[in-house]
Amino acid sequence: MANRRQFLTGLLAAGLVPRPTWADAGSPAYLAAAARPDGSYALCGLGAGRDVLFQIHLPDRGHAAAAHPTRPEAVAFARRPGTFAIVLDCRSGAQTAILSAPEGRHFYGHGAFSADGHWLYTTENDYEAGEGRIGVWDATRDYARADEFASGGVGPHDIKRLPGSDVLVVANGGIETHPDTGRTKLNIPVMAPNLTYVADGQVVDTAELGREWYKNSIRHLAVAPDGLVAFGMQWEGADGPVPVVGLHRRGEEAVLLDASDEAMRQMQGYVGSIALDAQASKVAVTSPRGGVVQVFDVAARRLDHTIVATDASGIAPGKSGFVATSGLGAFWALDANETPADSRHDLAWDNHLVPISNPA
């Protein structure tokens, strides 16, 4: 006999019940985790006009979130080495499911959905083996754990789906950590970061940067509609001006984007977040350590301009250009003659500003 869930699913399938969409949650354009003035944490839905549409309480400091492609549903990840993630109904703020990392795994704080929204993929650490894994969760069955496969490297951090496909691109940062030793990096002298492309659980392509950049940990990703991948890095080597932004397209060599020594120095070897604009003509990165946002020209493959912004954190495409957030509460449009000071919220925005993607 059909239970209630199957009955409702049947109705949904028959098109008899309207499916909830992001419009039912106020049509947020972005999700971002934040710390509130009272020290509690929240996941926020943000409008294209940079207003806060909703705040949903989180039990702990968040890192990134993954937005379901159609349903008004967000998966909020704790900061690494978190062992749980929560699924939130963004209409009501209710917690609808919880993802618990299997024994011997922890999350890195990023996830991506399959094109149809059926599967959620999460970057995970098999910390006894010191190998990266991708967890697969079934969004149609309360996010039950369905499978896992190799990430193609160590320390997978960000994961994105290439638009118009179910190919995943994974930033294997290369750094081994173990929950027993907090955030201590265990393998810097022998680290080997890469970009790995995965389809149907199989590695289909890998890109590396060459021996001289083996300490440039590939951490964060942005993808263009045509499959161009922009990646932001965190340098683990000796001080000095180093490039920390690159571009890659499957089947080609990765390229690092150029900037003056002084401009590279301003980044302090550290990209916090990365985004491509809607036209994929510019790539922007934040450096909370350097207190700057830098915008690069994709075609010219070099720095376009630098914006000073204390504790700059999240970055995402705006209506035109980019919008960015900071740990001081700023949420501003880069290209609208605005400064971070023009748009202060009483929220300390956490690392990432996640666009709610258009189905592709």
Place this chain on the structure above:
Amino acid sequence: MRRILCAIAVVLLPSTSFGQDLQAITDDVVQGHILPRFDNLKETSDTLAAAAADDCSPMVEQLRTAYADAFDAWIAASHLRFGPTEVDDRAFALAFWPDSRGVTPKTLAALIADEDPIGAAPAKYADVSVAARGFYALEFLLYDEAFSPSAVSDYGCKLIQTVTADIAATTTAIDQDWQQDYATTLTNPSADAHYRTDQEAAQELFKALSTGLEFTADTRLGRPLGTFDRPRPTRAEVWRSGRSQHHVEVSLASLKDLAMRLTGDNAGLQERLVAAFGRAEAQLATLDDPAFAGVADPQGRFKVEALQTSLSGIRTIIRDELGPQLGVEAGFNALDGD
């Protein structure tokens, strides 16, 4: 839920120091803290190489004592991870630890099994994996039964001489760079130099102190502690030679010296730091757990956890009081990004 320990990062903000003479502080740290440590590291490493050349037998007291002295000298300098130590991975070539995948014993065993000629060629030894170089590799050769220290082979003997000579060469290079160049770089900032201001130089020293404390708390103590259900005594640092607790003592003494110098003339802060370090010192004085084997039973574990809590207290004072005084403020994201 597991407490999340923050990585330390530094964000540049306008100085909030109250009239601290940062130049004087930096000078004092370089002359009184850094240079003596790298001099001593070079001297004791030379003595170690000479002792091994004289008699390579791992059981001989002269070699073991020389090893202990040189290793102590490294631990006392091991938080100074910038500039000369980072050229050509020198610090990693002296200290490949933690070795989470057991690469050090594997690499050494392969050299020995093959009697690889590079193991008898000190001048070329820099080409082998960093995992088979330095003080931690030498611990296996001198103290691990798998490497038969009581019946060392001819090749094993040469390998010990090679590793010690390589350590001496590395520490000499670090010391020379500090003497000839980097001491000036740090104490004479200028607009087009690596450090543009005294504040940037002071921030480098602050970062060394913070990450040094973090390493001792999270890694030297955290690694053997593991979890309550699964303590990991054999993941302790240098447990084979029974030096685990000793390393915590040596590193804390050195970090305290640096912390006190960085306080400048802030007597109130000095007092609070002396008290906070004092708690950890008192706990260490009664710990009596040389290899941290005690983490496997609840009582011993409790003592090591209590020590870790004391270190966390020191770190809070450093972050909240010393940082702002040196013009180092940590932002929400800059402090511990991901």
